[in-house]
Amino acid sequence: MRMPDLIAIEEKTFYGIAVSPGIAIAPLHVIASDTAIAPDAYHIPDDRINTEQQRFGKAVHITKKQLHELEKRIRTISGEDEARIFEAHQMVLDDNSLINKVINAIGKRNLNAEYAFFAVMQNFLEAMRRVPDPYLAERTVDLEDVCQRVINNFDRHHTETSAISPDEHHIIVSHDLTPSDTAMIDRNRVLGFATELGSINSHTAILARSLGIPAIVNLGDALIRLKTLSLCILDGYAGKLIVNPTEETVAHYKKLQSEKAAIRLQLEAKKDKKSVTLDGTDLILSANIEFNHELEAASASGAQGIGLYRTEFFLLNGDDIPDEEEQTAAYIEAVKASAPHQVIFRTLDAGGDKLPAEPLDEPEPNPFLGWRGIRVSLDRPEMFRQQLRAILRASAYGKIGIMFPFISGVAEVRASIEHIEACKAELLLEGIPIGNEIEIGAMIEIPSAALIAHHIAKEVDFFSIGTNDLVQYTLAVDRVNSHVASLYNPSHPSVLELMRITLLASQKHGIWTGVCGEMAGDIYMIPVLIGMGVQELSVGTHQVPLIREAIRSLKKSDCEDLLKEIESATTSEEVTQLTRSFAQEKYPHLLDT
Numbered sequence: 113m114r115m116p117d118l119i120a121i122e123e124k125t126f127y128g129i130a131v132s133p134g135i136a137i138a139p140l141h142v143i144a145s146d147t148a149i150a151p152d153a154y155h156i157p158d159d160r161i162n163t164e165q166q167r168f169g170k171a172v173h174i175t176k177k178q179l180h181e182l183e184k185r186i187r188t189i190s191g192e193d194e195a196r197i198f199e200a201h202q203m204v205l206d207d208n209s210l211i212n213k214v215i216n217a218i219g220k221r222n223l224n225a226e227y228a229f230f231a232v233m234q235n236f237l238e239a240m241r242r243v244p245d246p247y248l249a250e251r252t253v254d255l256e257d258v259c260q261r262v263i264n265n266f267d268r269h270h271t272e273t274s275a276i277s278p279d280e281h282h283i284i285v286s287h288d289l290t291p292s293d294t295a296m297i298d299r300n301r302v303l304g305f306a307t308e309l310g311s312i313n314s315h316t317a318i319l320a321r322s323l324g325i326p327a328i329v330n331l332g333d334a335l336i337r338l339k340t341l342s343l344c345i346l347d348g349y350a351g352k353l354i355v356n357p358t359e360e361t362v363a364h365y366k367k368l369q370s371e372k373a374a375i376r377l378q379l380e381a382k383k384d385k386k387s388v389t390l391d392g393t394d395l396i397l398s399a400n401i402e403f404n405h406e407l408e409a410a411s412a413s414g415a416q417g418i419g420l421y422r423t424e425f426f427l428l429n430g431d432d433i434p435d436e437e438e439q440t441a442a443y444i445e446a447v448k449a450s451a452p453h454q455v456i457f458r459t460l461d462a463g464g465d466k467l468p469a470e471p472l473d474e475p476e477p478n479p480f481l482g483w484r485g486i487r488v489s490l491d492r493p494e495m496f497r498q499q500l501r502a503i504l505r506a507s508a509y510g511k512i513g514i515m516f517p518f519i520s521g522v523a524e525v526r527a528s529i530e531h532i533e534a535c536k537a538e539l540l541l542e543g544i545p546i547g548n549e550i551e552i553g554a555m556i557e558i559p560s561a562a563l564i565a566h567h568i569a570k571e572v573d574f575f576s577i578g579t580n581d582l583v584q585y586t587l588a589v590d591r592v593n594s595h596v597a598s599l600y601n602p603s604h605p606s607v608l609e610l611m612r613i614t615l616l617a618s619q620k621h622g623i624w625t626g627v628c629g630e631m632a633g634d635i636y637m638i639p640v641l642i643g644m645g646v647q648e649l650s651v652g653t654h655q656v657p658l659i660r661e662a663i664r665s666l667k668k669s670d671c672e673d674l675l676k677e678i679e680s681a682t683t684s685e686e687v688t689q690l691t692r693s694f695a696q697e698k699y700p701h702l703l704d705t
């Protein structure tokens with residue numbers, strides 16, 4: 113096992129993957145938000161190793177005593193079977209290999225006892241979670257329970273306190289962050305975040321870009337080497353986390369920060385300029401949002417409406433899915449705030465790496481290939497219609513689009529449209545007004561849908577290409593798995609070919625096509641999309657000013673020439689080389705902003 117360096121007071125740089133540009137300078141707050149029980153992690157000096165090992169022994173002893181008492185009590189109240197659960201819990205703590213691993217982690221790696229125990233338990237748990245076996249899933253819950261209990265039983269006398277004041281600016285470093293954690297980040301206090309896990313197209317990274325929070329993922333086992341309150345610099349351009357920076361480093365980054373801020377201000381000042389190419393092709397540049405509270409920023413950025421409202425974040429955020437009235441109110445608010453532009457509501461896209469629509473009996477072995485997107489809605493017609501009715505009711509207040517996620521074929525589109533028609537008829541009978549500017553769209557994010565885009569085009573008014581998933585499903589690369597992050601290649605010729613097929617089908621059938629995946633906000637890929645004839649780009653709010661300027665710096669005819677060259681490229685590397693030198697030539701000042 114590798115020995116971590118002791119927490120350094122000298123400057124130290126940790127490297128990860130840059131997923132959201134920007135620079136943040138603030139104290140660190142080390143947390144492990146993926147679990148409520150995660151203790152603070154810190155290093156101990158050699159002369160405290162014995163004390164820490166004894167603290168661990170004591171916590172285990174107390175826990176075993178508690179469990180023994182519980183076992184006895186439960187046996188009298190509920191019987192033998194229930195009591196056995198607590199017997200099994202005690203056996204976990206009798207496992208010598210576990211105890212030795214923790215003792216070693218304290219002694220050899222100078223870890224504080226709580227974190228040493230927690231880290232060892234997490235290794236066991238992660239190994240168990242990887243096996244899709246219902247028996248092991250139950251054992252996982254037992255282990256989590258024991259883990260929580262032992263951590264609660266540590267004597268806190270020796271624990272270092274490392275609290276961060278609630279209203280202080282800080283940078284979060286954690287093992288992982290869920291998309292919901294990220295969406296809830298208080299932008300006024302959290303200046304940046306870094307995680308040990310993660311990949312560039314996880315929803316966590318997407319949200320960071322959208323919110324304009326500098327972020328790094330895939331830092332490896334950095335957590336244990338960091339300490340809350342240490343000053344640090346997060347460089348979201350280069351993917352670096354610099355802890356305890358020297359005065360020189362701070363001065364360098366402060367200068368860089370103000371240069372970038374000045375460029376950003378210049379771009380933001382052009383919010384009322386059209387997103388039109390130099391040779392006169394108008395594009396719609398809209399924003400992706402997850403919650404209504406983002407509407408104000410979207411409109412302030414000059415976005416022409418909402419091209420992707422990821423309704424699942426709003427719908428699955430609380431204990432229950434909001435009812436029709438609550439949904440209607442939220443959707444009306446979105447439509448009114450975006451008028452005269454359109455709001456495209458994507459119906460619930462639960463599952464995959466997002467929350468499930470309802471608790472599942474067993475975890476899905478392959479969530480990304482499982483009960484996700486439109487499949488869930490079609491299986492739960494009541495829930496689906498509740499959402500459709502609410503969206504239709506909002507259409508009385510302005511232009512809307514309804515689009516379906518995770519479409520794999522024509523049958524799903526037809527079935528979904530039937531639900532819309534049924535809801536319209538119901539509302540009509542009930543005398544509830546609906547608008548007449550309603551477009552229906554299909555997301556093209558599964559290769560099967562792209563390949564039969566010419567059939568789907570006959571059923572809908574528009575396509576929105578979800579490149580995040582299209583890349584994942586075309587290349588068979590899990591978009592959130594850091595082990596295969598280097599294989600996640602949006603510029604792979606196969607992805608571009610599927611997009612080209614989609615565009616050709618939409619042009620032939622006279623419908624429009626937009627892109628709402630992250631490719632739409634990728635400064636290097638914009639020329640490719642314009643060259644293909646994409647008519648709408650929907651990007652994270654924070655990216656709107658930059659993408660508008662990129663569009664305004666290009667000629668469509670040049671983009672078409674670039675596309676011709678790209679069509680004969682055989683690898684992602686060749687495509688990347690072409691797009692990089694094109695961007696370098698057309699707008700060097702916009703790169704790395």
Ligand code: PEP
Pocket residue numbers: 420422461557577578579580581582628629630
């Ligand atoms: C996509 O897949 O590109 C997309 C926009 O949808 P999401 O990222 O929410 O899956």
Ligand code: MG
Pocket residue numbers: 517557578580581
């Ligand atoms: Mg998607």
